[in-house]
Amino acid sequence: MEKELIKFMLNGEPVEVYNDPASSLLHLLREKFSLTGTKEGCGEGECGACTVLLDDLAVNSCLIPAGKVNGRSVETIEALSKDGGVDPIQEAFVEKGAVQCGFCTPGMVMSARALLKQNPDPDPEEIKMAISGNLCRCTGYKQIEAAILLAAGKINSK
Amino acid sequence: MSYRIAKNLDSALEALKEKDPATRIVAGATDLFLQEMPARLVDVSSIEELTAIEEIDNRLVIGAAATHARAAASELIKGRAAALVEACLQVGSPQVRNIGTLGGNVVNAAPAADAAVALVALGAKAVLVDSSGVWREEAVARLYSSYNCSALDGCTELLVRFLIEPCGQGEGSAFRRFAARKALALPLANAAARLKLENGMIASLSLVAAPVGPAPTRLIGTEAAILGKPAGEETWLLAAETAAEEVEVRGSLLRCSAAYRRHLVGILTADALRAAARRAAVSQSGSLT
Amino acid sequence: MPTGIVESPVKIDPRVAFQSPEVWAKVTGKAIYGGDLMLPGMLYGRILRSPHPHARIKKIDIKQASGLAGVRAVLTGSSIVQKPYGIVIDDELPLAEAVVRYIGDEVAAVAAVSYEQAAEAARLIRVEYEELPAVFDPAEALKKGAPQLHAKFPGNIAWERHLERGNCDQAFREADIVVENTFTVPPIHSTYLEPTVCLAVSDPYNGLILHTAVQSPDQVRTIVARVLDLPLSKVRVIGPVMGGGFGGRVYGNLKLYIIASLLAIRTGRPIKMQLTREEEFLVGRPLIGAELKLRMAVRSDGTILAREADIITDNGAYSAQAPWVSKTLSERNDSVYQFKAIKTKVRLVYTNKVPTGQYRAYGNQAANFATESLLDMAAAKLGFDPLEIRLKNCVRAGDVTVHGLQLKSCALADCLKAAAAEIGWHNRKEGRGYGISAAIHSSGSVVFDKNFRGAAALARLELDGRVSIFSGEQDYGQGAHATFTLIAARALGIPAELITIHTRDTLASPFSIGALGMRQTTIGGNAIRLAAEQLREKIVQTAADMVNEPVIFEGGSVKSASGQVIELPAIAFRYYSLTSGLTLVGEGKYVPAESAYDKSGYGNIAVTYSFAAHAAEVEVDKLTGEIIVHRIVAAHDSGRIINHLAALGQVYGGVTQGLGMSCFEGYLFEGGRVANASLADYRIPTSLDVPAIVPLFIEQDDPEGPYGAKGLGEIVQIPVLGAIANAIADTAGVRVTDLPITAEKVFLALSGWECEA
Structure with a gap:
């Protein structure tokens, strides 16, 4: 499994990670960034539990190849209570x-x-x-x- | 495994030059992602040329990487090719519409892909370019080779945009589908119509239904049966009957029986015709809805 | 289609709209579910499953799999000590040994350092099978010469029951009309949104700890200890937050827990195992499918006399709770009306399909669909209004039903009237169909274990003056914690904010039967009330001793006769200091009166009973058969409502599940293969599919439930089915008798077409 450098904005901060670009954004968020607020209900885009925002649009993170978020902005549930609010x-x-x-x-x-x-x-x-x-x-x-x-x-x- | 996001058309074509069977063009990647992923992916969803929705020289030009959500929200398409807006609004879910593209909908070659059905009825042409820079135009209906199999070679060729002759005065289009639930559902059947009215008569039309074959299928018999007939209930009922008779359908445990699907094709065809004729009449009277 | 967001006419009393603080963790994404758990050194487990519906295992070669990098253990049936187990019938083994009986049967298990390596190793296990003839249809399975699944159960009958109460034959002779029909219901999956996860940890000191979210952790650990031959005190279940249960998680997935435990014991490393969504459908123990042949005897004045039933329930390959569910399915619904006589034959039949279990309401909803449909057929035949025939025959407070249930409180007639009035029963819209249906369900079932009918709880005053409640009942999202908080707050007279409910660790909580049989509020809630009341007494006693004068505990603080205020932390500290470390604990033991049910099951089987009547307004497009459900009115007698916000949530959710079962859901099989093992093809309703729902609560005190309350969770789903089926038949003029009622089925019935295979 080859890894590639993926750079993107995550919850308002620039991040960089070496990851298999063909693994899902969902797994990238949960496993590499410990952002476990995004849930996996089916892994097939049929339930919406893994919904995150990609450039402000709702998407199923289980259907997004990690490589696709390069240069883009991802927002997860954790962004909404970032400062304890x-x-x-x-x-x-x-x-x-x-x-x-x-x-x-x-x-x-x-x-x-x-x-x-x-x-x-x-x-x-x-x-x-x-x-x-x-x-x-x-x-x-x-x-x-x-x-x-x-x-x-x-x-x-x- | 590599994933490249192409910034422009040239760099996407460059990646295809090697004619490597493990290289594939992707846009939304939603369908491909659930299958076996090729080793090298070239993502064309950020190429401006492929995402634009515009009108050039009185032709509707829709980038192949335009998402269903953008197409569904486009006033430009709504006024000129309403069937496509209706189709795009009913694909999958908001999340899928935000990422899945029209080009992907066609290239993935599912037999009843909603947007593809509308595109074929609208007479859309696909503009393709291969790695050596040769361009060609092809009717969307001709991009299918067999069930779930595109005639387009994703390793060497790129679908750039769709061209649609906008519905002019006296013209209208519509799309209808029937599914087991209102979201997150593939249709049991769908149908799209484009027609032109002259003095209340059907002067030209294009009717498409699915899934009645590997590709969105023109209902040639039904078209012939109602061409020249007055736009009205009698004609729509004739269309429903003829459509149900002419299509070859398969039943499936997951969706419905062949008999019911056949019946639905008829009903949806009539519904689409009715709605298209209403739009045509409105456009004739000059007031755009 | 009316699509506005309909606010309920039920006025929410903000004092009883409390929510557990856990909702903040959930809404911010911080709540920890099973899938979020990680431990150092953790391995991932995968299961190799049978691709055949019925086959003999000739040989298993694990050499290649064992040799794969990262693989730490490969288990097969012959490499472990096997003990048959089950919930009612011991018909399963942890791993198949000689025979596999359905597609999905567990054949081997692997633990590896990554999920991918575990999956790869499972793929590398070579199994040689000799395929055996399989049987998928229960009626076929009953025939002579049918393939046999279990040697111990000749004829493939896992369980059966023949029951007669009153003189049924005579009642049928006295009847003016007899209506009969056959109804079928497919297996239904709970479809909790969180796939089942288990993290098993084993070490010699702590024993086995299973981190998994189940509705009955104590029952799970009892079975796991028995199967693995471990001391019960060395098996502990700790629940992460549960992503939905609906009865499908009473025992969770026992097989998964046992296999994860075996791998943890074998490797000495924590083992994480998770079912994929596909596996959930393949092995997730859905509600049994059923075929109900019913006959009903009715007099021309509308009096219902008797009901005869021949019911076959489809067990699949193994039985889980299917015998209990078959019993409830075949019996509970009989207590909605004043039947004079009942004759029931029910057979639970093995087939080479998905093993079954349970789902919200234990099959009572399937019986509701059948009986309520049949009752409308009888009403139509007699020219009776469906509402009137129900009002004439429905049970009332004080009744003893045909099965001996004693109804201490019952507002069913009021529910029927309220639902009918709200739906516009006598003020119908043109082109719409109307249907009504009634239901009963046990509130606080006491029949799961003869020696264990009630519940216990502890209430502990902490040194900071807060109160911790320990209970073995479970909150899987239905709001049990919030309800328990309100009950404890009321018993103690302190603000709800000072109370924390702890239910998820079997080491800390009293043993419990768990969240099933609508026990939570009625039985669990009573135990908590009693614990809190005892703690309250102890607080008063300790405070009185402190100040040496009488005290009163009011409005959250303790005051002496002379006006001294004694704060709760001071009282807690005093006791702690006097005892060198103990805290004040109230013990609550709620033991319902001995049930009087006899060998035939006649008698009172629950603390009390909840009732409901639902009415539906639908439209059917005759061109396509499309069903548009416009509105469902759900009138409930659940006694006094303790938590209005949560109660509304239960009604909206339960009605939606009822709609799903009525018109959308159900397993589809191609031979022994599940054809719709995904959320795309097993269709639960989306936001766009749910009609307007109007909850109504007919609040009356129940003498048994805490503060007059009765259970609400399961019953909500039951009457939806009959109401929708009857409304569709009312407007379409044809009746679909096999669930789900789809557009296609309605259309085919309307057109009289033969359905092609």
């Missing part, structure tokens, strides 16, 4: 009871973040669409959708 999206998730087992939660939060970056005032339909690639078995999505709506309000009123 909590993001309004996370606050809203807790407030609305949107977290049950929590395994889909980091991916959901990242999909919500991608949505609100692009569309600060989404309607319920747009919210459903934005998380349609994130499976959740516990919640039936209702409290998650309510949380994202609440988060939009929180961010906009700031």
